Amino acid sequence: MATAAFDKLAILGIGLLGSSIAHAVKAYGGAKTVALWDGAEDVRTRAKRVLSAEVTETAEAAVTGADCVILCTPVGVFGEVTQLISGALQSGAILTDVGSVKATAARDMAAHCPEGVHLIPGHPIAGTEKSGPEAGFASLFQEAWNILTPLKGDDEVYAQAVDRLIGFWKQLGARVETMDPVRHDRVLAITSHLPHLIAYNIVSTAYDMETVEQGEVVKYSAGGFRDFTRIAASDPVMWRDVFLNNKDAVLETLGRFSEDLAALQRAIRWGDGDTLMKEFTRARGIREAIIDAGLDTAEADFGRRHIDPSADK
Secondary structure, three states, X not given: OOOOOEEEEEEEOOOHHHHHHHHHHHHHOOEEEEEEEOOOHHHHHHHHHHOOOEEOOOHHHHHOOOOEEEEOXXXXXXXXXXXXXXXXXXXXXXXXXOOOOOHHHHHHHHOOOXXXXXXXXXXXXXXXXXXXXXXXXXXXXOOOEEEEOOOOOOOHHHHHHHHHHHHHHHHOOOEEEEOOHHHHHHHHHHHHHHHHHHHHHHHHHHHHOHHHHHOHHHHOOOHHHHHHHHHHOOOHHHHHHHHHHOHHHHHHHHHHHHHHHHHHHHHHHOOOHXXXXXXXXXXXXXXXXXXXXXXXXXXXXXXXXXXXHHHHO
């Protein structure tokens, strides 16, 4: 096993990603010791049952002596949590996160990050619709992209900290790239945030249909609707904070989507089959590109691999 990137890793927030990092470190290395904390007492109690790592009663205790701290809480409380632990962070430590929004996350953490602590926002693009400490599993980050958004480009010591963090994530199996925070938020608005918003809206529309009372929408759900319900089952607190903290990029993307949707609506209304064929064929090409990039397979049931996450805990 490779040399551990960190002596002590602190994970604040013990949901799917936080618990998966703990499992992954145990399985693949990356840190000699791990300390975890969550603001909910019930979550801490459950985490003690399912994770082989120290679970502390306070955030300050978790980060004391840690050379890397990862915020795995909802992005809406990043500033509050950073302020809470600021006095306990040691000089030279790395402060990073797993949030799906980077520009506001960086701003909120930077407002309370002490001098001498290396703030390196990050976003592992991995997850499932499940949440809580029981949902984590070690292989979640295998072959998944992790985007880091460094804030300093001409600081040699900071660059060394970035390299150290890249090495940590690679040890957990992730593929790492760096990107500007604003660029990240624009890219994720279309690849992740808007699809979740659409899924929530479609499921909400189905819920409001009178036929739901008769069980028909559930009973006759086709694969497409089932997949939307899977996405819409994601943690509502996390996604509320994502949309509120990336509203500019999401609204810009939503505006473009609404225009394209209106064009399809006109094509259907006027029987314009050529336009429909053109757009559907182009969309199919995107799907093929995703498969060619190794990000999914052409297997049935939307290419999802049906593995038991508990097998690698």
